Each structure stands twice: as C-alpha cells, then as structure tokens.
Amino acid sequence: MIKVIRSSFLDFIDDPFYTSETASVRYLEDGLLVIENGKIKDFGTYEQLHEKYVGIDAIAYPDKLIMPGFIDTHIHYPQTAMVAAYGEQLLEWLSKYTFPTEAKFKDKNYAQEIATVFLDELLKNGTTTALVFAAVFPESVDAFFEEAERRNLRMIAGKVMMNRNAPDFLLDTAQSSYDETKALIKKWHQKGRLLYAVTPRFAITSTDEQLDLAGQLLAEFPDVYLHTHLSENVNEVQFVAELFPNSKGYLDVYDQAGLVKEKSIFAHGVQLTDQEFQRLSEAKSAISFCPTSNLFLGSGLFKLNKAKSSETPVKVGLGTDIGAGTSFSLLQTANEAYKVVQLQGEKLSSFKALFLATLGGARALSLEDKLGNFDIGKEADFIVIDPKATPAMALRNADFPVKTLEEIADKAFAIVIMGDDRTIEATYIMGEIAYQSV
C-alpha cells in the first residue's frame, strides 16, 4: 500500500561541515513523501509529484516541517529514572548513583518496565534510532530488544562488559562477558531491524583480557558495532594512564585490543589529543558528542570543529547520554551543542546541528544506506515538527512556512534553541505513526 505525506520537508544530502550549506541541505516548502512497505518510494516537490500520485489521498501536515527521525548516538536506557543526580563529576557520579541504579536491571521485569518508558520517551522526542547501553545483565539486553522489536525500531544495543573497578554485584568476568555477548549477538544482531554493539563500559572497568576478548568478538562478527566511552573527564584519563602503563594514551588502550574500527562509536572525546583525533579519522571511527552531559558533569567543552576539520575528519553524531545528560530531546542537545561551540568562539549553524542529529548520526552509525534522509529506498522513519509548538515559538516563527534557504535556516535555528519534546507533533516508524502528540 502506498502512503503519501504532504508538508514542508527538510533533510541533508551531504555534510555541511565540508560542503557548502546550500549544497548539503534539501528544503521543499511544499513536498510529497511517498512510502511503500515502510520505505521511501518517492520524494519531491508537490509540483513534481502530485500528478503521479493523483488517486491517493495525501496525509497533509500544513504549517509543519517534516524531518528524518533523530538519531541518538549515545544513551543508557537503565539510567532513565536517574536523570539529575546531584553534584558529582564522572567517577564519583558512577559510584554514587549509576552503579546502584544499574544493579536493578538484573530483574527482567524491572528492565522491561524501564525499557517501555525509555522507548516511549525516545519516540515522544522524535528519536527513532539510538545506540544504547544496556546493563551488565543479559536479561537487560533481552528486555530492551524485545520492546524495540515489538515497536519495529532500528536500535543498536549491547550488554555492558565490566570486570573490575565497580561493585561486585555489577561485575562479569572476561570469559563470561565474551560468552554472554556472543550468545546475545547470535540472538539479536540483524533480527529484524535490531543490531548489536559490543559494549565494554570504558577502559577503567575492563581488564586487558576483557578488552582483548571484546576485540576478538569484533573479529569474529565483523559487522557488529563497538560502543564505549572515551576521554570524557580529566581524572578518568589520568586513571586510565595509571591502569594501562603500556598504552600511549586512552584511545591506544582500545586500539591495542583491536577496538578502533569503522563501526566503533566512542562517546564524549572531550579530552582527546590531536594524535587521537588523527587516529580516529584514519580508522573511520565515530565520536558521539554529548553536550548536556558534558556540561552537567562538568567534563568540559568538546572540540567539535577539531573533530570536523578537513585535516582529520572524524564522524560525529549527537548523543543525549541520558542519565548524565539532562534531556531526552536532541533539540535541547543541539541547543547546548551550540553553546559549547559558542564558548569556544565558533559557530554551529542550524543546518550543521540538524545534520548531526540526522544524516550525521546515520553516518556515525554506518547506517547512511538505510536512514538519515529522504533518499529513495531508505527506511521511512521520520518526524513531524511543529515550528510553533509553544506561544514563544509561535511568536518567533510566526512567518513559517517560508520559502528560502536563508529563511528556513533561521526558523530551524529557533527550533533548535527553543524546541523540546513538544516540538515533535508526530513520529513515524517505517511509515506508520508511532507517536502522536495530544
């Protein structure tokens, strides 16, 4: 069955950090998106396409803006209920709040309950794909994937591997983490839309042996992902140096274990050295930039323009990093990304920010063949944005819809800075409505 959607559309066909903004953005003031079997069958202006689909009643969203679903490249679903844990920086925050919270995920019923709230929250915020930390318990992975499968979502997740420097009740062993991960890969990877990420928490909580086994899993299953944390906090970097005296640096710890690859996504990278940026660039690995988290934990200011430089280009996506991040909204995340960049005396345009939240995220997750824009053949995960969702936004965006790229850049900037979950009027998954604001 064919479904036709009519509205204004905004997406990206290239990276505005390297190509001109004009050449990388695609804005249709009055467009048609045609969907068949959950995938994009056609996309163009109303003018171009309406005669071709003349017999089909279009679902119209006048005065709205449709974008590809947002992609969250770093989030912890077990931390859904612990947002806003007070007063600590990374290592103390983990011991005091995170580890006790994650212990609850041994209970599959609790894990199911939180997975449900978590995925509701993602859809409500317009996030259609995420790279997700589960907990150390395989049950927590099952609970998450079962709920994601039920909703037909494209999600990437994995069991946390951690065998030291945490409370006993959260530790696996190198061998058990290998065995359990392997079983979970076989069970879930490529099941429907689901994908698996080998997920050592971070260098501090894994021995060399565990990291090596993680690398072995990547060698055995070359199309699974690697998802971990990297160089978030100064004290963390220092502790890693003490734990791994034979490494040349934090990234090198992962590199020696064979974890720095094209489908490797490293969260944060606030403290990276120039050499590490270069290595990530060579390896085609990705960084998840998590501004609300980096500010909340006082980790520092990610050097976005260094990561996106022409000399050492690194793939970058945005991450909410719930529960150290303070919002499930990638719009609020982009708001604080703008601020992090401004504090460094640089600029982040609305197009660049929204690229990071869509096609940039898809590229960071090596999913650009399936997601990230409205190219024909891609999966039809998309969101309906209301540029006038609140009275303050209605005043600011009073003249939406607009015609020119300059105008839509300005309206999109107001959406980035003032938007939140209320800005998302509806979320579609594979062409079917999965969330509708009341």
Place this chain on the structure above:
Amino acid sequence: MIKVIRSSFLDFIDDPFYTSETASVRYLEDGLLVIENGKIKDFGTYEQLHEKYVGIDAIAYPDKLIMPGFIDTHIHYPQTAMVAAYGEQLLEWLSKYTFPTEAKFKDKNYAQEIATVFLDELLKNGTTTALVFAAVFPESVDAFFEEAERRNLRMIAGKVMMNRNAPDFLLDTAQSSYDETKALIKKWHQKGRLLYAVTPRFAITSTDEQLDLAGQLLAEFPDVYLHTHLSENVNEVQFVAELFPNSKGYLDVYDQAGLVKEKSIFAHGVQLTDQEFQRLSEAKSAISFCPTSNLFLGSGLFKLNKAKSSETPVKVGLGTDIGAGTSFSLLQTANEAYKVVQLQGEKLSSFKALFLATLGGARALSLEDKLGNFDIGKEADFIVIDPKATPAMALRNADFPVKTLEEIADKAFAIVIMGDDRTIEATYIMGEIAYQSV
C-alpha cells in the same frame, strides 16, 4: 476574606551560601498558607494551624510543591520575539538583531501586544516579579507598566537611556533621556506595585554626560533602581576601556557617575576583576547571573562562588536575559547555572539554586521585606509546582511527596534540572490565581 492553601511548601529564610542549608531552608511536607487581602496572614504546618482555620475550606494541592514566585532579575521585554538569533557574540548580536527589533517599540500598539505575550509567558513560567528593560521610547515603558498594572504585578522597569554607538533611530540625548526618565518615574514609580529603574543600556551606548545625568536621577529619587549591563563579554570590556580612558575599569565608569549603589543591579559580570567584586560588595549592589544568555552568546562562565564568597559577598539573583537567554523559565536558567558552576569544578545545590530564584532574587532587588518567602506580612505571590509534570519527571520523582530535607533536596534538584514551564501548575498573584496550566 481569608484564603487557606494546603500543600507541601518550600522556601528559604536565610542564604544557604553563608548559612548551613539546613538552617536556611524551610520545608513543610503538609503545610497551610493563609492569605488575607493579598498578603500572608499565617504560615505553618497543617498540624499547627488547621484548628485555627477550621471553618474555612482549604484549596488543596496534594502531591504538589508550593514555592514563592520566581524572581527574574534581568530580562528585556522588547526581545520576546527574537529569542534564538543566530551566530553572534554580544556586540555584533546587538547591531544585527537587537537594535532593529527594538526600533519597533516606538509603536505603542506593538509594544502593548508584546508586553501582553511577555507577561503571559512570565506567569506561565512561574515568574511573578522581574526587573525589566523596556526600549528607548517612553511609549514602550507606558505599554509595559499599563499591562503589569492591569495584572497587579510587582514589576520594576525603565526606559533605556542610550545616546551613542547605536543607530540614530534608537538614540535619545543626555537631556531627553533625563527628562523622559524623570517624567516616567513620577508617573509610575510606586504606582500600586510598580517600581522604576533608571536604565542606561550599558557604558558603550552612553556618554559621560548621560551617565552623569542617570546618577543625578538616582540622587534626586533615592529609592528608584539602577539597572544596566556590566562586564559581559571580553570585547565589550575592551571597548569600554577605549571609550573611557580615565576610568579604572568598567565598573568604575558607573561608579564615577554615582551609579554603584544599594539598589543598583548589574547584569552579567562575567569578566569582573577581584577589585570589582570587592567594590560591588562594599556598595551592596547586586549582580544578575544569566547563564543561558552567557552560554548562548559565548560570553563565558560567571564566577558564582566568587560573588558569593564570604570575603566579598555580593547579592546575586538569576536572570533569564531574554532575548539573549534561551528560555523564560527560571528552572531552565537554574539548570544551566548548575552547569556553569560544574564547569568550574564546583557545585550548586538545588537549595542554593532555588534560593537564587526566590529570596536571593528578592534580596538582589531590595524587596525582601515584601517578597521571596512565606513570612507573615509578605505579598502572596506564589507558584504551584508539579514535581511529576512530565513522564520523565514522574519517573524520577515517583516518591514525592517526601519527608526529609535530604529527600526534598533531591526532588528539588530534579525539578531544577528537568523542569520548564510545564512544571508550573499554577501561579498566584497577591493570593489570586493568575495562571493555571491546562
């Protein structure tokens, strides 16, 4: 007529930056607030007071938290429609966006329209008192005060004085600014709940003569306020030094004109020197800390703990600084205040943050005899907070209401970090409901 409100209540009786948090906060899990003629007649636990008011039906807010209305110590009402103006730091942002916007406020009808939206937005966000920049045109002040008077709000505002370094269409002269301000003071100051602030924009847009005349107005009307900007941005500080070669620094420019006094409120102060903090402390002047604005314009990190040090204590309130700030919500402002403090390796507790938004703001505005907490005799401006306003907050604050100070500190922190306008269920002005969420 007597009105009795029953709920949980949180307010401050002292400054938690200097007194222990336990001694400065007042939390009643089950309290009664008694109002007569718009003022607080009684306040205490249900246990203590219910027999005294047994014949009166209480208005009950079970599962909610009532606090004094928020006080915004720095905001520009003419900038309501220009939040999220892209890509510039202070001086360029003013020329490119702000000045053209403020030109519209020569039209009193437009000013009335925006004043209405602005005050709606304040009440919706739980802000009951604000220190407000109008535009350079006296009509813009009239429009604002008329609308504030109609709503019986305690508001402080003033006509912008600016006679150089801005487009001609926005300039007054030293003499006209003196005459117009004097007339506005006579017309509005102490009219009902309204108060006037002498409002030179900042040193850059005033000549020595204009600043001196502003000082003369303060001398003639010793109980009016002084409201201006100070040391926000590095380039601004440099430009001030060039414009005033005989000053010892930015604050000294104001000091030489007699503007540094007890009822003087300076917005920002991001770039202040130690000597300037000391001078502000001696003069008992106040700073408005505007974190969302300071991040949005890339101005830098305000040294809150320096301002609140025991050596040179300075009165500090929170400011949204709309339109350079990105939210009308003092909760979102407190969220980013926390982040600014974390980036400096320090902490801002929920009680300290909420003190700044209430009693701290009242003290910054020398209104602590009238506003800021539930002391008997104060004006009954207060807000009803829903600690479970969104699904994510409902999960985080599932166990509210709580008994202990430690527990309410934690719930209040979630309100600070996750809250926005939706967190405000109702706003009362002088004991009458002025906003109710739908």
